[in-house]
Amino acid sequence: MRRHLVATSIIAAVAANAAGANPAVTAATVTEQGSTSMDRPATPAPSQAGFDLWLDGFRARAAARGISPTTLAAALDGIAYNPAVVERDRNQLEFTKAIWDYLDKAVSDDRIAAGRAALDRHRNLFDRIEATYGVEREVVAAIWGLESAYGAVRGDVPLFEALATLAYDGRRSAFFEAELVALLTILQSGEARAGDMRGSWAGAMGHTQFMPTSFLRHAVDFDGDGRRDIWSDDPADALASTAAYLSGFGWVKGQRWGVEVTVPAGFDYALGGERVKKPAAAWAGLGIRNAAGGAVAGNDPASILMPAGARGAAFMIFENFHVLERYNTADAYVIAVGHLADRLRGGPPIRSGWPREDRVLTLAERIELQERLTAAGFDTIGVDGKIGPNTIAAVRAFQRAHGLVPDGYASLDILGRLR
């Protein structure tokens, strides 16, 4: 099962409304791609009594996995069903944010300035992390900046209660039960104290918001004190763990995450999206240019991503983009990390504009769009409210049939034409 770390408060849900990109996995979504909220079976209304019953069963399952009675009592005695956590889980599906609004906040002048200060303040630490793991300091700092505002906002939700509530809730039970068992395992190991077990509503912890299973697999004791401590004010273990995580998923030092490009008039938009990969030279032959108007250098496989269609910025993305997706699959998140890293390094802002006059479709509108496209003969292969490759392909076919630029961008304009 592919794991995703969960973003924190500053990462609102983001529409990954990309031409040919992933299904719209929102930033705080910790689900496997493809599963949706629509396909869950009907369940009884949640209640404290139902939660207590579920918890009894869970205690037995956790005990069978080696969690001691002492640990179970310390972690779970007295916890209650937390409806606010479930509400957050539902809201992130309902409310999505335009990528430009998200990037404005994620890569603000304040966050750039705070990141440069953090890089200065922890220069020696970043030197050692970069030398050990081969991940550029600006990339680690950018994740730190997005996940916790450089350690300032690490989350204060009691995690045993939050994860137990989400495991009981039923939308993604298996995922959250595994995370809950992992959290118990961490407590039992003695690496963390019960008081450390606070974080985001979806279970992410510490400076760079590791999920418990990711902690168990990837966290490192970088300062050598015998504990992998991602919770304390000292960010050494947390930042090294983040670099170790990216390194473990194949980060290539010296390769860029992506670079802003321009796309020529008449570009075949069917070539957009993460599924089509070509060396930069081949893209140059198709008229793709860098900001200076030249060909992008290098021979690494690359894709062309246009998160807001033909009227927004375009990026040539490389394998490191996909490594960052291991942290969070939302295109907007990955672009924000990469772009913030570039800015920390002194790079320029994104040059192209965005279709800021557009508003993103609501969940109800995304469902309506899929229903109307399918009814009009442009099959979205299912109606789940997520703008994935099949919906993008259907939008593109609709645009072609109507003489529009076939960028596959699911806009309010397209919905209006279908009505």
Ligand SMILES: [Ca+2]
């Ligand atoms: Ca340590």
